[in-house]
Amino acid sequence: MKKYTEKILPKYIQAVKAHKARYGRAILLEDNDPSHGTRSADSLAYQAKKEAGIELLKHPPESPDLNATEGLWNIVKQRLRDVEYRNEEDLMDQANNAWRSITQAEIRARFDDLSRRCKILAKGDGRRIRNRLW
Structure with a gap:
């Protein structure tokens, strides 16, 4: 802490x-x-x-299905998936660039998806919700 x-x-x-x-x-x-x-x-x-x-x-x-930030981390992970880096510092630079490149539209899309996700979780069986945003 x-x-x-x-x-x-x-x-x-x-x-x-x-x-x-x-x-x-x-x-x-x-x-x-x-x-x-x-x-x-x-x-x-x-x-x-x-x-x-x-x-x-x-x-x-422990509620990643209700945390829109998890959807943003997935954007970063996707953008880093095919990126080559030389060392840890280079990886951090690439990750920071990926984070900074997230658009307001991408952020809004994840927040707009929250009410739908809440309904699925309320009816669901406890499994993770996966879609193109998360």
């Missing part, structure tokens, strides 16, 4: 604040991993988000 709170979370907070300033509202979507401070109001991560005024979207832990 220390690495998340000290190294990763400050970048998220900065990005969320910039988005909020530009668009008026921003929500940070995280899974319920304990390192994210989602399970205890006493955690450093929770306190940092609260002090920064970060609005959180709560959802069940």
